[in-house]
Amino acid sequence: MRSVTNSTAYARGARPRQPNPALTDRERQVLALIAEGHPNVKIGLELHLSEHTVKSHVRRIMRKLHARSRTHVVTIAYRRGYLSTQVSDSAMTGTRRDPVERP
Numbered sequence: 001m002r003s004v005t006n007s008t009a010y011a012r013g014a015r016p017r018q019p020n021p022a023l024t025d026r027e028r029q030v031l032a033l034i035a036e037g038h039p040n041v042k043i044g045l046e047l048h049l050s051e052h053t054v055k056s057h058v059r060r061i062m063r064k065l066h067a068r069s070r071t072h073v074v075t076i077a078y079r080r081g082y083l084s085t086q087v088s089d090s091a092m093t094g095t096r097r098d099p100v101e102r103p
Contacts, residue, residue, distance in 0.1 A: 020080050021064040028082065030057040035074045035083050
């Protein structure tokens with residue numbers, strides 16, 4: 001018996017999603033900096049890229065992971081193992097401040 005959902009999806013031109021699409025090394029670097037909360041300009045400075053190039057990498061990452069926003073891309077990346085919960089160097093040195101004051 002034929003699956004209706006598969007035949008319908010293929011009829012519309014949809015492709016099945018890859019479980020973990022390959023990200024380039026540069027896309028992984030950009031993804032890690034997105035996860036740290038850096039804006040495109042800062043990512044460009046860190047990686048010696050133009051802001052336009054960073055935006056291109058962000059778009060490709062979002063497309064590959066089928067994400068709707070930067071927050072969504074980070075969530076997906078953690079779930080799929082592209083990112084670990086390891087504390088970054090900037091978090092260890094205190095260069096980023098937590099906007100919420102804690103008692």
